[in-house]
Amino acid sequence: MDRGxxxxxxxxxxxxxxxxxxxxxxxxxxxxxxxxxxVTRLEGHGKIEIFLDERGEVxxxxxxxxxxxxxxxFCIGRPAEDMPQITSRICGVCPxxxxxxxxxxxDDLYQxxxxxxxxxxxxxxxxxxMLEDHALxxxxxxxxxxxxxxxxxxxxxxxxxxxxxxxxxVGKRVIAMRRRLREMISYFGGKxxxxxxxxxxxxxKGLAPVDLPGIQQLARDAVDFARFTLQIFKDIxxxxxxxxxxxxxxxxxxxxxxxxxxxxxxxxxxYAGKIRVVDPAGTEYASFPAxxxxxxxxxxxxxxxxxxxxxxxxxxxxxxxxxPESSIYxxxxxxxxxxxxxxxxxxxxxxxxxxxxxxxxxxxHYTLANHWARVIEMLQAAERMQELANDPxxxxxxxxxxxxxxxxxxxxxxxxxxGTLIHHYETDERGLIxxxxxxxxxxxxxxxxxxxxxxxxKGLIHQGKVDDGLLNxxxxxxxxxxxxxxxxxxxxxxxxxxxxxxxxxxGLVIQELRR
Amino acid sequence: MNAPPQRIVxxxxxxxxxxxxxxxxxxxxxxxxxxxxxxxxxxAAETGLALLDFLEGRSHALLLDAILTxxxxxxxxxxxSREDFRASPDSxxxxxGIPEVLGLAxxxxxxxxxxxxxxxxxxxxxxxxxxxxxxxxDRALPDYVAHARRILDGWSRQSVRSSRxxxxxxx
Numbered sequence: 279m280d281r282g283x284x285x286x287x288x289x290x291x292x293x294x295x296x297x298x299x300x301x302x303x304x305x306x307x308x309x310x311x312x313x314x315x316x317v318t319r320l321e322g323h324g325k326i327e328i329f330l331d332e333r334g335e336v337x338x339x340x341x342x343x344x345x346x347x348x349x350x351x352f353c354i355g356r357p358a359e360d361m362p363q364i365t366s367r368i369c370g371v372c373p374x375x376x377x378x379x380x381x382x383x384x385d386d387l388y389q390x391x392x393x394x395x396x397x398x399x400x401x402x403x404x405x406x407x408m409l410e411d412h413a414l415x416x417x418x419x420x421x422x423x424x425x426x427x428x429x430x431x432x433x434x435x436x437x438x439x440x441x442x443x444x445x446x447x448v449g450k451r452v453i454a455m456r457r458r459l460r461e462m463i464s465y466f467g468g469k470x471x472x473x474x475x476x477x478x479x480x481x482x483k484g485l486a487p488v489d490l491p492g493i494q495q496l497a498r499d500a501v502d503f504a505r506f507t508l509q510i511f512k513d514i515x516x517x518x519x520x521x522x523x524x525x526x527x528x529x530x531x532x533x534x535x536x537x538x539x540x541x542x543x544x545x546x547x548x549y550a551g552k553i554r555v556v557d558p559a560g561t562e563y564a565s566f567p568a569x570x571x572x573x574x575x576x577x578x579x580x581x582x583x584x585x586x587x588x589x590x591x592x593x594x595x596x597x598x599x600x601x602p603e604s605s606i607y608x609x610x611x612x613x614x615x616x617x618x619x620x621x622x623x624x625x626x627x628x629x630x631x632x633x634x635x636x637x638x639x640x641x642x643h644y645t646l647a648n649h650w651a652r653v654i655e656m657l658q659a660a661e662r663m664q665e666l667a668n669d670p671x672x673x674x675x676x677x678x679x680x681x682x683x684x685x686x687x688x689x690x691x692x693x694x695x696x697g698t699l700i701h702h703y704e705t706d707e708r709g710l711i712x713x714x715x716x717x718x719x720x721x722x723x724x725x726x727x728x729x730x731x732x733x734x735x736k737g738l739i740h741q742g743k744v745d746d747g748l749l750n751x752x753x754x755x756x757x758x759x760x761x762x763x764x765x766x767x768x769x770x771x772x773x774x775x776x777x778x779x780x781x782x783x784x785g786l787v788i789q790e791l792r793r
Numbered sequence: 794m795n796a797p798p799q800r801i802v803x804x805x806x807x808x809x810x811x812x813x814x815x816x817x818x819x820x821x822x823x824x825x826x827x828x829x830x831x832x833x834x835x836x837a838a839e840t841g842l843a844l845l846d847f848l849e850g851r852s853h854a855l856l857l858d859a860i861l862t863x864x865x866x867x868x869x870x871x872x873x874s875r876e877d878f879r880a881s882p883d884s885x886x887x888x889x890g891i892p893e894v895l896g897l898a899x900x901x902x903x904x905x906x907x908x909x910x911x912x913x914x915x916x917x918x919x920x921x922x923x924x925x926x927x928x929x930x931d932r933a934l935p936d937y938v939a940h941a942r943r944i945l946d947g948w949s950r951q952s953v954r955s956s957r958x959x960x961x962x963x964x
Binding site for chain 2: 347348349351352364367368371414418436437438441442446449450453456457460469470471472
């Protein structure tokens with residue numbers, strides 16, 4: 279190779295790589311690189327990189343995401359009461375989760391206990407949000423993996439493929455239910471995306487008795503919808519032995535710790551409760567109020583990712599390992615069902631028993647079981663909505679306790695659809711923010727996701743052979759968590775087409791796949 | 794009963810505290826006030842399926858959004874039509890894209906605009922939480938708004954012509 283060729287090759291490699299990696303490039307030049315950029319069907323932008331060695335075996339795989347910058351700087355000096363509005367804006371995917379975690383942090387900051395009616399309204403709105411968000415994932419984001427099928431042709435692995443499989447009427451039903459749930463959230467909170475709903479000590483709007491029947495009807499329909507979704511999941515996924523084998527395959531298995539909010543009976547609670555952690559054997563490792571989170575959760579920074587990796591602080595960072603030696607924990611549906619001893623509502627409990635029995639007992643370590651767990655959570659969310667809709671206290675008029683304490687620090691926690699979400703603020707005596715820290719849900723799963731991507735890549739790619747189906751199987755390890763990284767509110771269509779480049783050991787592109 | 798939606802909708806998309814991501818919202822604010830009831834201007838921080846709620850039942854939709862390709866100088870205005878997305882229905886960076894929303898609407902028989910234009914401005918910064926646009930984006934804003942007005946004026950004239958035709962048919 280003459281010098282001119284060499285220079286051109288270097289330029290091409292550099293052009294194809296993320297500039298953020300430039301300092302490490304010299305060592306990587308002789309590796310083959312496969313980049314899956316971005317991970318399709320994720321909310322937010324993601325990118326998976328797979329490095330092959332000279333034999334074409336996977337040497338290392340990881341994912342990375344663009345991080346939002348300047349969150350704390352943006353918040354400092356602003357009134358704490360603005361935080362439910364600010365934080366709901368940082369993520370267009372789960373605004374209600376941020377809004378509610380922020381509102382609970384304000385309760386704590388001002389040491390104020392909301393009246394029972396306010397708590398019921400918050401719980402109702404929150405469960406409606408969980409149901410709506412989970413439905414989106416089950417049908418349209420994760421749906422292509424299971425409803426359409428993991429090895430279906432790529433042109434069918436999308437929302438249109440899902441509709442073709444389940445039928446137009448089901449598609450219409452999903453759209454209609456999501457719309458009605460969002461309308462209910464808007465009834466209490468104004469806009470879904472920028473709610474003005476939670477206040478320290480309560481909520482801004484109560485439920486007029488005249489509107490109660492509509493809410494009760496919605497809750498009944500929501501339960502029907504969740505039942506029906508469980509049935510679809512059973513018919514399409516669970517009756518297919520191949521899918522079950524895939525779910526329980528070693529490629530998609532990790533034995534980690536699990537974290538989630540539970541009520542006093544150790545049942546999943548999306549809105550309130552204590553944080554419970556179980557170890558890889560399923561034994562309780564810790565149970566603590568959100569205010570103690572810093573004693574249990576620590577964050578690890580790796581040079582190859584902008585993201586932070588959460589682990590259990592008392593155990594210390596032990597690397598990307600699972601099993602008894604791990605200090606990594608997972609959050610989100612799989613984790614919530616693992617930390618729970620039972621479900622909080624009757625039909626969800628039945629579904630949970632079947633889930634545990636089919637998957638060989640608890641804890642369930644199969645990443646792809648997240649999809650099933652998500653459907654069971656939909657049922658609990660809908661049943662909980664119905665309980666609340668029939669609670670005579672829901673239409674009470676006392677919806678706010680006015681705060682009087684001098685603020686200092688507050689921590690709020692909810693279970694976001696994607697896992698435990700913690701907001702922590704410190705203010706001066708006027709309530710102006712001095713410090714703001716968020717542990718976002720996807721961060722709780724990031725270490726386990728990194729392991730998952732690498733394990734599936736190592737299991738599926740050999741001797742440099744990569745086809746679209748294999749890449750999809752690797753992405754599945756990632757998508758099961760429904761990760762949301764960008765906290766960007768939207769994306770412009772067509773912004774970043776998926777390009778997969780495969781390079782031989784000298785760095786030349788030998789194959790390129792585009793979506 | 795709710796009034797039927799206006800035929801023409803402008804959707805300003807973006808996040809008002811995420812630097813240049815706000816450009817679509819800012820442009821939408823300029824456009825509001827220029828037009829009467831015939832055109833509805835919406836500032837939407839929504840994403841994905843929620844966009845369907847704004848598009849359903851409209852004949853024309855103009856989407857204003859930020860884009861970061863790195864291939865053009867910041868301030869460059871790029872226009873995309875519906876056909877640009879139909880050609881590659883799964884090329885969106887993630888699910889929450891217009892191609893999927895339109896694909897889904899087509900599948901379900903939901904009426905969505907036959908005329909759809911996306912005017913995107915190439916921006917500098919989509920990742921820093923701050924209020925205010927970058928200088929390059931701010932400078933390009935008048936041209937961006939003017940471009941949007943030319944499209945909307947064209948659609949309005951079409952709309953007037955077609956309503957005249959309808960009236961003459963009735964007569």
